Amino acid sequence: MKTTLLGSIGIGLIATSLMAWAQPPFGGEEDIAYAEALWETMKDTNLVGEKRTMSAPYTGQHPHGAILDTMDGEITVEGTTGPVIVKRNYGGEGVSREAVWNDPDQYLGSVTVMFQREGYDPDNNDWFWAKYLPDGSLDTNPEGRPLAGRVAKGMEQGCIACHSTASGDDLVFGHDRFQ
Numbered sequence: 001m002k003t004t005l006l007g008s009i010g011i012g013l014i015a016t017s018l019m020a021w022a023q024p025p026f027g028g029e030e031d032i033a034y035a036e037a038l039w040e041t042m043k044d045t046n047l048v049g050e051k052r053t054m055s056a057p058y059t060g061q062h063p064h065g066a067i068l069d070t071m072d073g074e075i076t077v078e079g080t081t082g083p084v085i086v087k088r089n090y091g092g093e094g095v096s097r098e099a100v101w102n103d104p105d106q107y108l109g110s111v112t113v114m115f116q117r118e119g120y121d122p123d124n125n126d127w128f129w130a131k132y133l134p135d136g137s138l139d140t141n142p143e144g145r146p147l148a149g150r151v152a153k154g155m156e157q158g159c160i161a162c163h164s165t166a167s168g169d170d171l172v173f174g175h176d177r178f179q
């Protein structure tokens, strides 16, 4: 009896860890819902959407847009207040800093966001990552998984892997622009 019981607990534990392993660290229902709440808050604070304020566009770096414009601020999402960094990625034919300044909507390809959500991911400075299309829907990876949450924790590519190479220990590249 005893061994059977221990055996089933063992199998249970293995099954649980396999499920944790099989479950990608981002793009689940909770992440999608949170990304929607985040977008709404950013809209209310004029960080995204029609009424968004803009910074001077500058020449970007791969894999972000050819031209970028980055804003930061502090917002509260579902009771958590923290810093947010919003990067607008521009591209397309004829893109230039001037063209973007004159008609941002024409060239806006995506909006990449980092929101520091206390306690969410202590291994990676608690950042919640999201990549939106201009209309606020989430962009997806090649497998169709929405890019929201811990993207892509433990994997060799993705927001976290690349941003881990930023100098300093907070996964932010553009310090000069935000301080």
Ligand code: HEC
Binding pocket: 059, 060, 061, 062, 063, 064, 068, 070, 085, 086, 087, 112, 113, 114, 129, 130, 131, 147, 151, 157, 158, 159, 160, 162, 163, 171, 172, 173, 174, 175
């Ligand atoms: C291969 C590397 C790489 C990947 C992958 C990457 N980024 Fe970045 N990211 C950068 C670099 C480099 C900058 C600085 C660009 C600049 O402003 O000139 C940056 C800047 C940013 C910024 C502005 C804050 C900062 O660090 O300067 C945000 C927000 C951001 N990225 C979000 C994301 C999100 C969300 C993802 C995933 C969907 C992502 N990034 C994937 C390299 C990467």
